[in-house]
Amino acid sequence: MTDKKLDSLNIDSDRIWKSLTEISVFGATPAGGLNRLAASESDGQARDYVVAAAKEIGCTVRIDALGNTFMRRAGNDATAKAILVGSHLDSQPFGGKYDGIYGVMAGLEVLRALHSSNTQTSHPIELAVWTNEEGARFAPAMMGAAYFAGKFSAAELLSRVDTEGEKLGDSLAAIGYAGTDVVKPTEHVAYLEIHIEQGPILQDENLDIGIVTAVQGMRWFRVNFTGQSGHTGTYPMEIRRDALVAASALVKAVQQIGLEEPNLGRATVGHLVVSPNSPNVIPGHVELMVEFRHPEGEVLDVMTTKLHAAISEIKKSSLVEVEIKQELDSATINFTPDLIEIVRQAVTATNLKGKQMLSGAGHDACQLAAVMPTAMIFIPCDKGISHAEDEDITQVWSTNGAQVLLQTVLKLDLKTGTT
Numbered sequence: 339m340t341d342k343k344l345d346s347l348n349i350d351s352d353r354i355w356k357s358l359t360e361i362s363v364f365g366a367t368p369a370g371g372l373n374r375l376a377a378s379e380s381d382g383q384a385r386d387y388v389v390a391a392a393k394e395i396g397c398t399v400r401i402d403a404l405g406n407t408f409m410r411r412a413g414n415d416a417t418a419k420a421i422l423v424g425s426h427l428d429s430q431p432f433g434g435k436y437d438g439i440y441g442v443m444a445g446l447e448v449l450r451a452l453h454s455s456n457t458q459t460s461h462p463i464e465l466a467v468w469t470n471e472e473g474a475r476f477a478p479a480m481m482g483a484a485y486f487a488g489k490f491s492a493a494e495l496l497s498r499v500d501t502e503g504e505k506l507g508d509s510l511a512a513i514g515y516a517g518t519d520v521v522k523p524t525e526h527v528a529y530l531e532i533h534i535e536q537g538p539i540l541q542d543e544n545l546d547i548g549i550v551t552a553v554q555g556m557r558w559f560r561v562n563f564t565g566q567s568g569h570t571g572t573y574p575m576e577i578r579r580d581a582l583v584a585a586s587a588l589v590k591a592v593q594q595i596g597l598e599e600p601n602l603g604r605a606t607v608g609h610l611v612v613s614p615n616s617p618n619v620i621p622g623h624v625e626l627m628v629e630f631r632h633p634e635g636e637v638l639d640v641m642t643t644k645l646h647a648a649i650s651e652i653k654k655s656s657l658v659e660v661e662i663k664q665e666l667d668s669a670t671i672n673f674t675p676d677l678i679e680i681v682r683q684a685v686t687a688t689n690l691k692g693k694q695m696l697s698g699a700g701h702d703a704c705q706l707a708a709v710m711p712t713a714m715i716f717i718p719c720d721k722g723i724s725h726a727e728d729e730d731i732t733q734v735w736s737t738n739g740a741q742v743l744l745q746t747v748l749k750l751d752l753k754t755g756t757t
């Protein structure tokens with residue numbers, strides 16, 4: 339196929355928009371967002387929707403041990419590795435309709451556009467839905483992609499439990515996504531992921547597309563505080579071992595650690611479980627998760643050292659036992675220069691305005707980058723709001739992004755293909 343023919347291939351704007359509307363009913367919240375935790379019933383329903391759509395256009399479907407779901411459209415060249423595109427369908431507890439979901443639906447739209455125009459690629463094109471990108475129900479984040487990249491064994495991840503004590507493996511089996519297919523990164527030539535920016539830069543600068551060059555590093559620490567529960571009306575203040583009071587000191591310390599890294603440092607406690615969580619019981623136990631983000635590993639080291647120092651201080655002054663365990667260490671990821679260049683060419687070919695940028699959020703692509711050439715594409719998201727129910731995009735942004743993804747896939751196929 340010539341470059342000229344290739345540039346004129348189009349995705350169907352209404353079709354992708356309709357698919358985004360249809361899939362957002364699974365786990366919909368009254369306020370217009372999504373509560374679709376990984377491996378929940380609504381996650382299963384959303385996956386079923388995508389799998390059915392992929393089967394309808396002749397794709398073959400495979401599911402691996404972590405529930406990662408692969409939908410492959412055959413290419414012309416039987417010896418060629420597949421071009422992999424993908425993202426996730428799980429959401430935060432009260433998240434938005436587009437974080438991850440947009441990337442999967444844009445990938446599906448690419449497959450549909452190839453199918454309806456009867457376009458033959460050299461390489462197979464494969465769409466992946468990664469399990470548990472968010473990490474909101476089972477830690478760590480980016481779990482399915484990390485498994486695929488060989489960072490963990492299936493057994494150690496499938497035994498992870500949620501706050502109710504339910505195992506990921508059981509939840510996947512319950513929704514029909516405990517697969518047995520073996521899918522390896524060696525089957526793929528490259529990975530492309532399109533995602534909403536989750537920040538305000540593209541909209542503020544009136545740009546259509548972000549050409550992502552890197553993703554900043556992120557670390558998660560699970561911290562457990564164990565004190566002594568007791569009756570709030572009778573037990574004296576002076577001798578209490580209140581786990582929540584100790585945890586509160588750490589929440590403040592974490593905020594301070596972030597403030598000490600102006601502009602780029604991010605430090606958050608966003609998950610806290612208080613036990614027994616009753617107004618008239620002294621909190622005997624608290625579990626919380628500390629998250630740090632920064633583009634430089636050395637700065638993350640400094641933030642980590644300060645976290646340990648803060649915990650030592652709290653142990654000394656509170657009579658509460660504190661245990662810390664690192665749950666996630668995702669280093670800053672630089673994407674593949676040759677692939678970034680192809681994305682840039684795709685933006686030019688579609689006459690859109692783009693710029694190179696860093697991702698503040700983590701993505702499945704961070705895991706894939708360890709095992710194959712990888713790049714990412716961003717579209718704007720309204721006011722930069724994400725991980726919230728009012729996350730929003732426009733049909734025009736959705737269309738532009740899918741068009742760039744399609745052009746990137748086709749240019750990559752032409753560059754590395756044989757026909």
Ligand code: GLV
Pocket residue numbers: 471472479698699700701
């Ligand atoms: C992704 O959801 C992230 O937390 O960055």
Ligand code: MN
Pocket residue numbers: 426437438471533700701
């Ligand atoms: Mn995401």
Ligand code: MN
Pocket residue numbers: 430437472725
């Ligand atoms: Mn997210």
